[in-house]
Amino acid sequence: MxxxxxxxxxxxxxxxxxxxxxxxxxxxxxxxxxxxxxxxxxxxxxxxxxxxxxxxxxxxxxxxxxxxxxxxxxxxxxxEELRKGFWKYVPVAGTVAVVMAVEMALILSHRAAQIEGAGLVDHPAGYNNAKVLGQLIYTEYFLPFQLAAVLLLVGMIAAIALTLRKRKNTKYINPANQIQVKRNDRVKIVSMPAEERPSVEAPKADDGQA
CATH class of the missing domain: 1.20.120.1200 (NADH-ubiquinone/plastoquinone oxidoreductase chain 6, subunit NuoJ)
Structure with missing residues (x-):
């Protein structure tokens, strides 16, 4: 099964x-x-x-x-532009894939022939794959694990540094300067005298005289 x-x-x-x-x-x-x-x-x-x-x-x-x-x-x-000419390279890609599959099959069959009883191992009851892996990482492979962690950290810092480069065409505002601004620096209240509305005279009635 x-x-x-x-x-x-x-x-x-x-x-x-x-x-x-x-x-x-x-x-x-x-x-x-x-x-x-x-x-x-x-x-x-x-x-x-x-x-x-x-x-x-x-x-x-x-x-x-x-x-x-x-x-x-x-x-x-x-x-659509990226996929143009896709089917033109399918025969070459298929040939490479078949060659790689045959090579992997030969390697696995040769390796299995050398190992007696090759296949899945029956583990005892209570076996924990994560626990065994953790023991190997922090005992036998502790130094390579730490080196891999350092490399990943350096890659992460490099990616962040590339995004933080200064660009000439971008507008940047310092948050510290925004916090220090007071109301009187931005808003000015001006007192102006009220203006009188002009009076509109009613039109005179036409008395019929030229």
Missing amino acids: TEVIFYVFAAILLFAGLRVVTAKNPVHAALYLVLSFFNGAALWMLMQAEFLAVSLIVVYVGAVMVLFLFVVMMLDINF
Whole structure:
């Protein structure tokens, strides 16, 4: 039954991945990508990698895809121009995809032939994938984990610094100067004498004289 579920999720994942690159509507392509992420997470769950499955849902579906949809809806991008000549490169892309699939199959089959009893491991009761992963990260792989965190921090700071550069054509107001402004500096009350309304004389009656 596990193999049947695996092939079902794998087939849906391949279909969703194909629709991501063939859908004309970018929002539909993004939704198909979300579907592919969900099926990938289901495959991780079948492999008893619960932490990776949850991370895939939270990080990619919950953050990356929301940002992608926001960019697609806010920017006026002409996707028809971007997709011109798409079908012209399909044979080359299909050939490369087939070669990569054959290479991965050969590598996995060669690796499985070397390992006795290759496949899913039956873990004992009470096994926690997230706990084991945490123990490995903070013991054996502590230094690489910290280096990766530092690299991500540097990348985040660099992205923020690029957005904070001064531009010549933008209008900037210092909030501190706005707070220090008082009413008398902006509003001036002027006392002016009231003006009399001009009186309008009633028209004289025409007595018929030239």
